[in-house]
Amino acid sequence: MKSALKLIACIVLCLAIGGVSGFATIDGLKSWYPSLIKPSFNPPNYLFGPVWSTLYALMGLGLFLILQSEKNEQRSLALKVFFLQLTLNFSWSFLFFTFHWLGISFIEIIAIWSCILWMIISFWRCNKIAALIQIPYLLWVSFASVLNGSIFFLNL
8 A cells, every 4th residue: 555655646746747847838838839930740739738647657657666676876866867857857848938948948858858868777777667668758858859949940
């Protein structure tokens, strides 16, 4: 029972952080984002919510698996890197949708991508499943990085 509660708490934590940052996108998504020039591969807006919800749930599951692993220096590093990438992820929505800083958000999403890769490597040393379930996150942020960069350059 204790493990189930910890799993739920980890998933809820990540979904809540995603929800707060998602809430920051609402005004910009409705008013500012439609005015931008976007590349032809820009997905429809309705796709982002389900994708991000799934990714945040996977982050929560990964966090749970790392918390269940042996307490050691590798676990400590994995947790630090996890929370670093989560903080950067949280900040991106504000940079892009609230402040409209396309260039800064592009630089920041590259930092997020780097931290996700670092997180996967750190997770791998503690729990291989926790690492592998973060690959969709890395792939989505790879796509989002190209999208962010394209929007930045198209709207200079």
